[in-house]
Amino acid sequence: MADLSTTIHKLELKNPVLTASGTFGYGIEYDDFLDVSLLGGIVVKGTTIYPRQGNAYPRMAETASGMLNSVGLQNRGAHYFASDIYPKLIKYRTNVLVNVSGSTIDEYIACAEIINELDHIAGIELNISCPNVKEGGMSFGTSCASIENVVAAVRKVYQKTMIVKLTPNVTDISELARAAEYSGADSLSLINTLLGMAINAETRKPVLATITGGLSGPAIKPIALRMVWEVARAVKVPLVGMGGIMNATDAIEFFLAGASAVQVGTANYIDPLITLKIIEGIDSYLNRHKFNKLSDIIGCLHM
């Protein structure tokens, strides 16, 4: 058994596999399938200060090797999370992070302040990359100035580990990554979904009620790898890589590109046990290649 532990700022992870926000509910939805405590961590559903109904439906379109979604941050709000969900998460012996979003900087701050009071929450993932909301979300993540504003503002009120989740829907992700690092991010996670669209030729209508949505799944992995590799060369903070990870080999590729941990997202829908299989597969890869520890391969791409 190789040493799979890894570090994201102050977070000690027993293994590098986390779950991506929006694909793992609050963890409790998976209790029938697996022991959530075996994971390196979970990032729970995107949370906003006020409850959100999310977008109109249809919200999902299957695509070649992936899917589009336009859920739009449906959640019951930070107060409900703190009072009704959080007590159920204390049982997990792993890092529980909350994905925090908002329509305005004040909303991000208010949400982060509530999460800051919850002892068992190890950190937040600041979502400045949701492509499915009209205000806030991705609009904060596509310019250096707005990233600096929101990240610096939340940094002032949130003391524990703050990961900033980046959008791929930009021209130069390295520049935005540097802006987030400069403004106080302890780590960066990437990538969120790519903006896409599906059309039904028979009805001549868009498939999604919102017309466009976020593309995830193996279709986006090459783009995600490229962006992790670019950002790894641009910043010093540890990276959490994601985008189309379906198996251990995919995860290894992200470590080689420079990620210190990975998040598994869409794959959870198809196989709710996939995260445990990926952890096992990473261990067997390290053993097969005679590495004692995961850190031996992080960023070690042979050029």
Add this chain to the structure above:
Amino acid sequence: MRKTVQNLKVIENLKLNDDHHLLKLEVPDRLEIIYPGQFANLLVDHTPGVFLRRPFSIYSVDYIKNTISVFIKEIGEGTRALAKAPVNSFINGMFPLGNSFTIPKESEKILLVGGGSGIASLMNLAQELSQNLNDISILIGARTSEDLVELDHFARYGTVYTTTENGTHGEKGYVTDHHIFRDEFGQFKRIYSCGPEPMMKAVAAKAWTTSVFCEVSLENTMACGFGVCLCCVTETIEGHKCVCTDGPVFNINLLKWQI
């Protein structure tokens, strides 16, 4: 029964007509109770263009042989691939998912209204209801007589009535044109329905005007099937609800169809 993911062995693949198949699947683990209305999310292997699982109502359960059956209508690549599954092959299934129809505590006069592949969720219900000595009428609508399948199977649990759009079986027209629906609706204490949405809405409208208990089983495209992706929502008086976990069965009073 808690949700599981298991490799299910195809022990029978019955072709019912041109585009409907009934797959009987052997479950490795001992089956616990599966409630009528619950569904299974099946993995489609080695089919280009198919990425997500496909949800199917659990059509019937045999606790002695430890099998579940699913009724598959060929619609796209995924359902076509599953319909071709050879005997002795394996299909990865996630089940049982979703809520279930409400079963009355005492025997009642009940009407089941099914249309097209909507009959899939009604078979297990009819079987369950028949065990409590309910007086069951089953009204099934289809386009033509060729599309009407499994009538003998339904007849074990109640009195079967049919409609076809071209009049080749039963009364001509839609289920809502059938005399039992049009003229004798008032005698039923409960209505359960599954089928095309316009049909269920017409059934619900009649149930509202007569204040009869009515539950419908909804269909939706799903990414996960267990309440985490929030893609398969439907509008209710309590806001968006997931068809996969808050449903697929909804009391019509919760839906916003009448508004």
